[in-house]
Amino acid sequence: xxxxxxxxxxxxxxxxxxxxxxxxxxxxxxxxxxxxxxxxxxxxxxxxxxxxxxxxxxxxxxxxxxxxxxxxxxxxxxxxxxxxxxxxxxxxxxxxxxxxxxxxxxxxxxxxxxxxxxxxxxxxxxxxxxxxxxxxxxxxxxxxxxxxxxxxxxxxxxxxxxxxxxxxxxxxxxxxxxxxxxxxxxxxxxxxxxxxxxxxxxxxxxxxxxxxxxxxxxxxxxxxxxxxxxxxxxxxxxxxxxxxxxxxxxxxxxxxxxxxxxxxxxxxxxxxxxxxxxxxxxxxxxxxxxxxxxxxxxxxxxxxxxxxxxxxxxxxxxxxxxxxxxxxxxxxxxxxxxxxxxxxxxxxxxxxxxxxxxxxxxxxxxxxxxxxxxxxxxxxxxxxxxxxxxxxxxxxxxxxxxxxxxxxxxxxxxxxxxxxxxxxxxxxxxxxxxxxxxxxxxxxxxxxxxxxxxxxxxxxxxxxxxxxxxxxxxxxxxxxxxxxxxxxxxxxxxxxxxxxxxxxxxxxxxxxxxxxxxxxxxxxxxxxxxxxxxxxxxxxxxxxxxxxxxxxxxxxxxxxxxxxxxxxxxxxxxxxxxxxxxxxxxxxxxxxxxxxxxxxxxxxxxxxxxxxxxxxxxxxxxxxxxxxxxxxxxxxxxxxxxxxxxxxxxxxxxxxxxxxxxxxxxxxxxxxxxxxxxxxxxxxxxxxxxxxxxxxxxxxxxxxxxxxxxxxxxxxxxxxxxxxxxxxxxxxxxxxxxxxxxxxxxxxxxxxxxxxxxxxxxxxxxxxxxxxxxxxxxxxxxxxxxxxxxxxxxxxxxxxxxxxxxxxxxxxxxxxxxxxxxxxxxxxxxxxxxxxxxxxxxxxxxxxxxxxxxxxxxxxxxxxxxxxxxxxxxxxxxxxxxxxxxxxxxxxxxxxxxxxxxxxxxxxxxxxxxxxxxxxxxxx
Numbered sequence: 001x002x003x004x005x006x007x008x009x010x011x012x013x014x015x016x017x018x019x020x021x022x023x024x025x026x027x028x029x030x031x032x033x034x035x036x037x038x039x040x041x042x043x044x045x046x047x048x049x050x051x052x053x054x055x056x057x058x059x060x061x062x063x064x065x066x067x068x069x070x071x072x073x074x075x076x077x078x079x080x081x082x083x084x085x086x087x088x089x090x091x092x093x094x095x096x097x098x099x100x101x102x103x104x105x106x107x108x109x110x111x112x113x114x115x116x117x118x119x120x121x122x123x124x125x126x127x128x129x130x131x132x133x134x135x136x137x138x139x140x141x142x143x144x145x146x147x148x149x150x151x152x153x154x155x156x157x158x159x160x161x162x163x164x165x166x167x168x169x170x171x172x173x174x175x176x177x178x179x180x181x182x183x184x185x186x187x188x189x190x191x192x193x194x195x196x197x198x199x200x201x202x203x204x205x206x207x208x209x210x211x212x213x214x215x216x217x218x219x220x221x222x223x224x225x226x227x228x229x230x231x232x233x234x235x236x237x238x239x240x241x242x243x244x245x246x247x248x249x250x251x252x253x254x255x256x257x258x259x260x261x262x263x264x265x266x267x268x269x270x271x272x273x274x275x276x277x278x279x280x281x282x283x284x285x286x287x288x289x290x291x292x293x294x295x296x297x298x299x300x301x302x303x304x305x306x307x308x309x310x311x312x313x314x315x316x317x318x319x320x321x322x323x324x325x326x327x328x329x330x331x332x333x334x335x336x337x338x339x340x341x342x343x344x345x346x347x348x349x350x351x352x353x354x355x356x357x358x359x360x361x362x363x364x365x366x367x368x369x370x371x372x373x374x375x376x377x378x379x380x381x382x383x384x385x386x387x388x389x390x391x392x393x394x395x396x397x398x399x400x401x402x403x404x405x406x407x408x409x410x411x412x413x414x415x416x417x418x419x420x421x422x423x424x425x426x427x428x429x430x431x432x433x434x435x436x437x438x439x440x441x442x443x444x445x446x447x448x449x450x451x452x453x454x455x456x457x458x459x460x461x462x463x464x465x466x467x468x469x470x471x472x473x474x475x476x477x478x479x480x481x482x483x484x485x486x487x488x489x490x491x492x493x494x495x496x497x498x499x500x501x502x503x504x505x506x507x508x509x510x511x512x513x514x515x516x517x518x519x520x521x522x523x524x525x526x527x528x529x530x531x532x533x534x535x536x537x538x539x540x541x542x543x544x545x546x547x548x549x550x551x552x553x554x555x556x557x558x559x560x561x562x563x564x565x566x567x568x569x570x571x572x573x574x575x576x577x578x579x580x581x582x583x584x585x586x587x588x589x590x591x592x593x594x595x596x597x598x599x600x601x602x603x604x605x606x607x608x609x610x611x612x613x614x615x616x617x618x619x620x621x622x623x624x625x626x627x628x629x630x631x632x633x634x635x636x637x638x639x640x641x642x643x644x645x646x647x648x649x650x651x652x653x654x655x656x657x658x659x660x661x662x663x664x665x666x667x668x669x670x671x672x673x674x675x676x677x678x679x680x681x682x683x684x685x686x687x688x689x690x691x692x693x694x695x696x697x698x699x700x701x702x703x704x705x706x707x708x709x710x711x712x713x714x715x716x717x718x719x720x721x722x723x724x725x726x727x728x729x730x731x732x733x734x735x736x737x738x739x740x741x742x743x744x745x746x747x748x749x750x751x752x753x754x755x756x757x758x759x760x761x762x763x764x765x766x767x768x769x770x771x772x773x774x775x776x777x778x779x780x781x782x783x784x785x786x787x788x789x790x791x792x793x794x795x796x797x798x799x800x801x802x803x804x805x806x807x808x809x810x811x812x813x814x815x816x817x818x819x820x821x822x823x824x825x826x827x828x829x830x831x832x833x834x835x836x837x838x839x840x841x842x843x844x845x846x847x848x849x850x851x852x853x854x855x856x857x858x859x860x861x862x863x864x865x866x867x868x869x870x871x872x873x874x875x876x877x878x879x880x881x882x883x884x885x886x887x888x889x890x891x892x893x894x895x896x897x898x899x900x901x902x903x904x905x906x907x908x909x910x911x912x913x914x915x916x917x918x919x920x921x922x923x924x
Contacts (some may be wrong), residue, residue, distance in 0.1 A: 066208035069201045073194065080190035083183040083216065088191040091139050094175045094220030094262070096438070098139050098324055099417070139340050140322040141180050142315040146304055150177060152298060154185035154258065158214075161251045163259040163296065166720040167268050167832050168304035170438040174262040174335040175220055177304060186216055193218035196282065197232050199225040199242030215257045217250065222261030228271050232374045233469055244292040251298060263440065268294075268301070268832020273862055281686030290609035303831045343439050345417040350440060353419075357402045359388035361419050363460075364436045365444045366453060370888075371473025372465050375423045378403065380464035387457030407434060446858045450883035455919035458486045468494065472501055472586030479508060480888040484916035489850060495521060499529040506535060512914045515543050526552075530559065537563035553585070565591040576603070581608075593619050600627065609636070614645070621651060630655070641668060645678045662691060673700075678711040685715055694723060717743040733760070743924035745775070747768060747854025754779055770803060777807075786815075797824065806839050818847055829861070841867035857889070867888040873899050885917075 074080070081088040091097055119235045139870040153164060166174040171669075182189070190213045194201045202217055202225075219242075223230035227241035239443055245682055250257040263271075271290040274283040285291040293299070307315065312329060317335050319326035328339035338344075350361060363384035364376050373378075382399045407420040420434045435441075453461075456479070466473050475490035494501035502525050509518035522536035537560040540549040546567070552560035561580075569591035577595060580588035589608075596604050597619040605623060606617030624633040634655060640648035649672045657665040666687055672680035681704055688697035698719060704712030717739035720729050726747060732740035741760060748757035758779055764771040773796060777789040790811060796804035805828055812821035821843060828836030837856075841863040844853045850871065856864035865884065872880045881899060884892035893912070900909035 066204040200240035203246040206249040219261035223267040228287035272834040342417040359385040383460035387454035452889040482916035534559040
């Protein structure tokens with residue numbers, strides 16, 4: 001419609017310009033003005049048309065990007081398939097390939113089993129009102145305890161969209177459960193399953209404006225799509241991490257979009273990890289991009305556990321239909337899903353491998369745990385494996401044999417049990433590298449968590465890791481493990497193009513006492529990195545290079561100016577601060593004023609205050625009050641108050657009130673209240689109350705509260721409660737005044753009317769007020785209803801309230817019910833909730849449960865590792881502390897060095913600080 005209107009406008013302008021006489025409605029204009037009016041209309045119309053055309057071009061270009069990305073993804077497919085159709089079968093969507101029938105039975109038996117499956121309808125299982133044909137490659141599906149919850153969620157999401165993440169260890173059946181549930185409940189949905197890590201395809205689709213079909217976005221191994229430590233950048237394939245804005249747009253689409261993903265617990269926990277801010281010390285997300293996505297409203301987590309006894313019994317009843325399932329049920333060493341995925345055979349191939357083959361596997365596992373997430377190249381594996389050798393191999397002919405055996409696909413069961421999996425290029429013409437089978441990767445990473453690598457392996461990883469993000473992660477891993485040589489080599493190579501690497505390199509060099517080298521690194525990037533400028537300024541100050549610090553401050557470096565002002569203040573250098581303050585240095589002004597205050601320098605403070613420095617005036621008032629110079633103090637405060645300074649007015653009111661002139665105090669406060677100061681209103685009302693003018697105070701606060709002043713509403717509610725005016729509180733609470741409701745509950749509690757208080761607080765609780773819910777639980781405990789209070793907490797915890805989960809665990813521990821608390825925290829921690837993992841680690845540590853703490857640390861749970869380090873230091877377990885350093889646990893080096901210093905091993909501590917570990921030549 002917009003272009004039609006614009007074109008009509010342009011046509012009208014052309015017609016007007018061709019008229020010999022202007023129309024009557026332009027008759028009031030002189031000819032030149034009419035021409036201007038018409039010309040303006042023409043320009044406006046043309047501009048609007050150009051804007052509309054440009055917008056359409058932008059939209060079309062954006063849509064073309066999405067179409068092109070989708071076309072490349074589909075290849076020869078005509079369109080997006082549905083779940084279970086060709087192109088969206090279970091194996092393609094990420095289900096672990098099961099052992100073939102021939103592997104678990106003789107060939108004739110296998111043939112009969114396949115025939116029996118087909119006679120039975122291919123093992124068809126009824127889903128609601130439809131019959132779904134499973135793939136012959138997949139074993140008969142066993143309903144899981146989580147099936148009902150997941151399908152119920154999918155039914156709802158199928159109408160309005162949603163996002164769910166299944167969390168569980170490798171080979172517990174996460175993807176199979178998603179697959180079966182989706183083709184039962186979302187059978188008419190198209191499926192988009194991007195290549196691993198191709199969040200850019202999803203982002204492009206979200207940005208396009210063309211209508212979407214009912215869509216399932218399938219993100220198996222979700223960690224590879226999220227911005228964080230597990231995303232692998234692939235510039236050739238134009239891969240990019242998934243964005244939170246794309247997720248929000250898809251979930252808000254006109255047609256329902258259902259996003260599903262899977263995560264290991266250690267990945268979920270790590271992606272939600274927090275760390276202290278270097279500036280404030282407050283906790284903030286370590287990977288904010290990932291947290292932004294995982295915390296979007298409506299994102300649900302569902303934990304999938306190994307088969308329970310009930311599920312195993314259910315599987316046993318179906319075993320006659322599929323020999324693979326029968327063998328899995330009979331296997332008591334592995335869970336059913338693990339057995340179906342060939343876990344026994346995978347581990348047997350590892351355990352029975354030759355020393356050379358095991359060396360390749362260990363090199364691959366260790367490369368992954370040290371941060372290399374990209375394809376593991378032949379060159380890397382061959383070179384790194386030599387660090388595990390115990391025999392001499394003069395050439396690399398051994399490697400071809402080892403690689404062929406470990407990645408073989410010539411036998412029927414190899415694809416399901418091969419330790420190494422080839423990763424092909426996009427055109428399937430070559431192999432980019434290799435990855436480790438999921439099950440083997442997770443189990444061996446747990447076992448090998450604290451293994452110390454040889455110098456040869458470190459050298460190979462440093463030389464052959466190619467991806468920049470991989471190299472940075474590898475450098476960080478080396479630094480945490482006190483492998484300074486590898487860390488420095490990597491950081492130096494990365495520093496020219498990465499400020500993050502340069503900053504770490506500077507820290508590393510400073511730790512080793514190489515101050516001048518650290519300064520050179522920081523100087524190179526200080527002009528483009530504020531963090532580097534700050535670090536450089538601090539290091540210049542600590543190394544007493546004041547001339548350079550002053551030169552940088554004079555050149556406009558704000559961080560240098562801040563540090564210089566701090567140093568001058570510590571030295572008591574008034575002249576130096578004054579010179580910088582007079583030159584316009586705001587940091588110097590602040591430090592100067594504080595220093596003058598500490599020195600009681602009234603004259604200098606007065607000079608600055610007279611020049612308009614409000615901070616100096618504040619400090620002058622403090623000094624004058626300390627010195628007892630009330631007359632000058634009153635003059636200073638009155639002048640500032642008359643100029644509109646609310647803070648000075650409050651000080652003046654306090655001062656004259658102390659002198660007995662309460663009328664003047666009220667006058668000053670009234671003036672500033674009328675100027676709109678909320679704080680003045682509060683102070684005025686308090687002054688009125690102290691003088692007994694309660695009604696006037698209430699009227700003042702009512703008028704402000706009714707005008708929408710939130711602060712006045714709070715003060716009014718508090719005053720009404722203090723005055724015991726229950727009826728007015730009830731009226732205001734009934735009108736929706738939250739503060740009145742809150743204060744009413746408090747007043748009722750003080751009066752002993754807990755029943756009505758519980759009703760009032762119950763209303764707030766139902767509206768989602770956590771504070772009110774906590775008070776309800778506290779009231780119940782006061783009444784002796786401990787179990788009811790716990791039940792309230794349980795209800796909130798089960799609804800997903802993380803704070804309530806932590807509170808419930810705390811209450812259970814206080815009552816001595818540690819096991820129930822641990823059970824609750826384990827469930828939440830296993831779902832990847834970082835706060836629950838933190839609390840669980842604390843409870844385990846407090847109760848001396850080191851075995852579970854160590855097991856969770858080995859499984860990659862960072863809070864457990866951190867807590868373990870603290871306990872090991874307290875217990876003096878030096879060997880275990882060394883192991884935690886080798887594991888890369890943050891904080892372990894600090895605890896180890898502190899322990900060594902405290903126990904008379906200062907030389908060893910100093911050696912570790914400055915040189916790190918001397919690496920072994922042979923594997924440990």
